[in-house]
Amino acid sequence: MTHHAPDATVDPIYDVSTAQDLDYYGVFDDLPAADRQWWTRAREFSAGLETRMAQHWEHAEYPVDLVRKAGGLGLLTDGVDVSEASMETLSPMAAGLVNMETSRTDGSLGTALAVQGGLALRTLALFGSADQKAEHFTKLATAQTLGSFALTEPTHGSDSVSLETTARLVGDEDSGYYVINGAKKWIGNGASGGLTFTWARVAGGVHDGNVRCFMIDQDTRGYRAEVIQGKASLRAIHQALIQYEDVEVPAHAVLPGAKTFKDASKVLFATRLGVAWSAVGHASALVEAALSYSKQREQFSRPLASFQLVQERLTWMVSELTSMQLHVRAVTERDIAGTLTGPQASLAKYHNTRKARAIAQVARDMLGGNGILLKNKVPRHMADIEAIHTYEGTESVQSLIIGRDLTGYSAFA
Numbered sequence: 040m041t042h043h044a045p046d047a048t049v050d051p052i053y054d055v056s057t058a059q060d061l062d063y064y065g066v067f068d069d070l071p072a073a074d075r076q077w078w079t080r081a082r083e084f085s086a087g088l089e090t091r092m093a094q095h096w097e098h099a100e101y102p103v104d105l106v107r108k109a110g111g112l113g114l115l116t117d118g119v120d121v122s123e124a125s126m127e128t129l130s131p132m133a134a135g136l137v138n139m140e141t142s143r144t145d146g147s148l149g150t151a152l153a154v155q156g157g158l159a160l161r162t163l164a165l166f167g168s169a170d171q172k173a174e175h176f177t178k179l180a181t182a183q184t185l186g187s188f189a190l191t192e193p194t195h196g197s198d199s200v201s202l203e204t205t206a207r208l209v210g211d212e213d214s215g216y217y218v219i220n221g222a223k224k225w226i227g228n229g230a231s232g233g234l235t236f237t238w239a240r241v242a243g244g245v246h247d248g249n250v251r252c253f254m255i256d257q258d259t260r261g262y263r264a265e266v267i268q269g270k271a272s273l274r275a276i277h278q279a280l281i282q283y284e285d286v287e288v289p290a291h292a293v294l295p296g297a298k299t300f301k302d303a304s305k306v307l308f309a310t311r312l313g314v315a316w317s318a319v320g321h322a323s324a325l326v327e328a329a330l331s332y333s334k335q336r337e338q339f340s341r342p343l344a345s346f347q348l349v350q351e352r353l354t355w356m357v358s359e360l361t362s363m364q365l366h367v368r369a370v371t372e373r374d375i376a377g378t379l380t381g382p383q384a385s386l387a388k389y390h391n392t393r394k395a396r397a398i399a400q401v402a403r404d405m406l407g408g409n410g411i412l413l414k415n416k417v418p419r420h421m422a423d424i425e426a427i428h429t430y431e432g433t434e435s436v437q438s439l440i441i442g443r444d445l446t447g448y449s450a451f452a
Contacts, residue, residue, distance in 0.1 A: 053335050055328035055406075055415050056089045058082065058143070063357055066364040070132065077133040078140055081114055085144035092145040093413045095275040099268075102275065103185070103231065106151045110182025114141070117156035117313060119164045124177040131374045135316035135367055142320030146423030147275030149317045154227035154276075155179070157310040159186025162236045165305065166252060166296030175234065175254070185233030189223040189281060190303055196225075197436050200300050204283060206253060208243030212290055217241075219253065219261075219286040225430070229279030230264035232257055236294070237283070238303050252297035253288055261286035272426040307431060311384040312370060314431045318391035319363045321420045321427070325395075325402040326356045328417050332406050343405075352405060356398050363391045382444035389437040392428040399424050 062068070070078075088105070095102050109115050113126055118134035121127070129137065142149030160179045163172060163186075178184035195201050204221025219239055229235055237253045255262060264279040296302070330353055333344040343349045370387045373379040399421040403410040410417045428434060436451070443449045 051335075053332050053409065053415065055331045055417070056324075057327070057331065059327045059330065061323065061326055061330070061357060061360060062364065063361045064365070066361070066368050067136075070136075071130075074130055074133040074136060077114075077129055078136040080112060081137040081140035084109055084112055084114060085141060085148070088144055088148075089416060090414070092148065092275055093416065093419065096145070096147065096419050097274070097413055099270070099274045101147075101231065101277040105148065106155065106185070107182045109141075109148070109152070110155065110180070113181075115152050115156040115182055116160060116180055117152065117310070119156060119161050119180075121160075121176075121180045123172065124180045126177075126180055131312075131371050135313065135371050138313050138316040139320040139323070139367075142317040143324045144320075145275065146317070146321060146420065146427065147273050149320060150227060150273050150276050150426070153310060153313055153317070154188065155182055155186055157313050158188030158306060159228070159234070159236055161306050161309055162188060162252060162294070162297070163254070166294040166302060167254075168291075168295050170291070171254060171294065179234070185228045185231050187226050187228035187231075187233065187235045187279075188306070189226045189229060189235050189237045191223060191225050193222055193224045193280070197433055199303075200250075202238060202240060202250065204237070204239040206239040206241050206251065208241065210290075212244050212246075214290065216287050216289050217253065217292070219255070219283045219288065221283050223279075223281040223283075225267070226264075226279045226281055227276055229281050230257075230266050231277055231279075235262070235264075235281070238297075238300075246298065249298060250300040250303065252294040252302070253292050254294060255286065255288055255292065259286055259288065272422045274422075308381050308384060311381075311388050311431050312367070312374060312379070314427050315363075315370070315384075315387035315391040316367050317427055318388075318395040318424070319360070319367055321424050322360050322363055322391075322395040322398045324420050325398050325417060326353075326360050328415065329353065329356060329402040329405045332409070332415075336407075336409075349405065352401055356401055359394045359398055363394050366390050380444075382441050385432065385437040385440045388431065389434060389441065392424065393434065395424045396428060 118129050118131050179186045190199050206217040206219045209215050235255045237255050261284040263282045266277045333349050336343045366387045402417050409415050439451050
């Protein structure tokens, strides 16, 4: 028996993926031309990827070829100064727009950007030696080499400062080597080949007890990584559970600029704003899907868009999306001016991922039964928002950072 797809009159096909640039207050109307060009480049890269990413998401496949293509276009650098790689450095605004647009297409692609550029490349840029940068910087910036940032552990997430992975110094700090033991979890690119920037507590030497960062080739003996299975979110990027079993690395594998846990925090602070931008991308996709669907779907012989309840819901969604856009524009302007504080970045992340979650619930409901089909993208974004709501600091931790800033009292260690 030959099987044919049902005629569109039997099972209508709805276009819920066309970008509509819903910017009710014109928050992005006055962007510099250079920033807008990067936004356009990100959109051109993402064009036509909806169907492919839905398939990768369903089958938990990581499209490394797309990551490398994005790297070749300069889209993965996340505002890191890449002039030494003879590449154009994105402004903080351009970096945010690229993150937003990539996430609007697919959350796994947005996370790949955050991991490769926001975490791995930024770590090397901030703390690497001249020799380390000469060997690896350009390859990481273009995704010729995949990079990962290994801080979170199976038993230490929000309290990552308590990490238990150790780096025992053998010999002296100039000519000796380190033996690393421990485990890391949720590490994007950690089992995909490439370099893993591993944060571990040093035992021995003048840095005894301090947390430092080690650049480890994933082919190193004793480095064991497996892709985490059974995820309900960000299924089109591979995250790893890593075990370090007497992994020996030379002294020159240490990033000289990373001397304490505060240095790891500097990387996370820089990327927290990126998560807020990513949330705008997800929310934009959801509002666009709900609006497009409401115009195309007919019930009771009328388009859904003509009903009062639907218009009220769309108005609410656009109002929340506009609030999110205002947040990222304001904090990014502060970042450009050099006045952005950690708690302000936390507030942007706290606000935007919460709003994105709420928008996702309404969008899913507005698409009815069609809202659970992956091809209609709403369930993918709904699930992926759950991940960005958690990573780079949970809602609870962000609120405590902001609360400490407001009150002067620390409610956590």
